[in-house]
Amino acid sequence: MKKPTASRDANKATGPLPAGHPSVPRRKVGVMLVNLGTPDGTTYAPMWRYLREFLSDPRVIELNRAIWYPILYGLVLTTRPQKSGANYARIWNRKKDESPLRTITRSQSEKLADIFAGDPEIIVDWGMRYGTPSIAETVERLHAQGCDRILSFPLYPQYSATTTATANDQLFRALMKMRAAPAVRTVPPYHDEPVYIEALAQSVEQHLATLDFKPEIILASFHGIPKAYFDKGDMYHCHCQKTTRLLRERLGLDARQLMTTFQSRFGAQEWLQPYTDKTVEKLAHDGVKNIAIINPGFSADCIETLDEIGREVAEEFFAAGGEKFSHIPCLNDSVQGMAVIEEVVRRELEGWF
Structure with missing residues (x-):
């Protein structure tokens, strides 16, 4: 990303500082990747x-x-x-003694840092909405390194109050406790960004090329939310449907060949439907023998993709009469996944240099 000379000049002192006045560090921008x-x-x-x-x-x-x-x-x-x-x-990643989500998110941060390694004005770090490292810890760490501006990137392609909004809430809670709070920007949802749709499509094509079977149906399984949240105005369902539609168009599939479903419901209330587990059971009962599942709403593989889909849903499909099943990995820190993160970050940093 080309940075105007005038903006760089703004970082330079305009005259000598008063005697005893501490020097002003060069302004830096922190980029914080945030996951659940x-x-x-x-x-x-x-x-x-x-x-x-x-x-x-x-x-x-x-x-x-x-x-x-x-x-x-x-x-x-x-x-x-x-x-x-x-x-x-x-x-569990036993070698690192941590969950895959932490391993992958750290790697995404490190790879993005490598991309910007030639620019000392950009510092990349990562945090979690729940658990460690917390968003507050990461903000403090970036601020201590001279970042007076922070771009927070919640890694949720589709917006929901249960994900993107609560990550932003936590960011501003951290700022409320700081005397010299940095300026911040938050990345908007990127559910329909061409680079994201293309990355998903390539991941599907590359994964299917490794299989010894051709799936009759592919499910795009998104994390669910209670239907009441959607009724109150949460835009998540619409974003999920648009992502699937754009991916379907890119892959040249019809509505039967690539379907939207929702997983991970909790409690007794109604959640967004159709449910992933019920759908795979019905497909198998209807004679569908081979399926694959992709999780477009997850930027990194985690408990909901690796265990819930990769084990639980697969077992339900086989128990109902299915024969071949494959989980398509999330974008993670792949070349395609990092291309999405890089393009969105570069765009959102515009005007800060």
């Missing part, structure tokens, strides 16, 4: 801490606290940590 979060371990205590933070977020669970907290502390947090911990244990 991860527990620090798979045992009860770290899982309990992570789930408490996640499920206490009023953006995620909109029930009245007086109703929800007795359920959360009396039932959910006494049973769910063990089950979730067992699921995480199956996909």
Whole structure:
């Protein structure tokens, strides 16, 4: 990205500073990649801490606290940590002793830092909405390195109050505690960006080329949200549908060959439909033998893609009569995935130099 000379000149002192006045450091811009979060371990205590933070977020669970907290502390947090911990244990990066989401998000940050390595005015870091490293810790770290401007990039292609909005909430909570708060920008949803659609399409084509079968149907499975949130105006469902439509057009598929479904529902209320698990069961019962699933709403593979789709949904498909199943990996830190992140970051940095 070419930077105007006039903007660079703005970083230079216009005259001598008063005696004893500290020098003003050169202005820098921090780029912060943000993802959902991860527990620090798979045992009860770290899982309990992570789930408490996640499920206490009023953006995620909109029930009245007086109703929800007795359920959360009396039932959910006494049973769910063990089950979730067992699921995480199956996909845990044992070499680094961390979840795949943390491994991948760190790698995305490091690769983006390499891309901007020739520009000392840009510093790249990463944080999590829940768990560690927190958004507040990352903001403080960037600020300590001289960043008076921060571009926060919630890595959610489709906007939802349960994801993008709560990440932004946490960013501004961190700023509220700072005396000299940096200026900030937040990246908008990129669900229909050509570079993102092209990256998804290439990932599908490359993965299918490695299979010994041709899927009869591909499901684009997105994380669900309660239908009530959509009824209140959350734009997530529309963004998901547009992503699938654009991907379908790019791949030359029809509505039957590439379908939108929603996964990961929690609780008894109705969520966005059709449900991924119910859909694969029906497809198998209807005679569909071979399917593949892609998760366009996840920028990095995680518990919901690797275990829920890669294990649970696959088992449900086979149990219902399916024969061949494949999960298409997320964009992660692949060449295509990094091309999306780089292009969006470069665009959103315009005007800050």
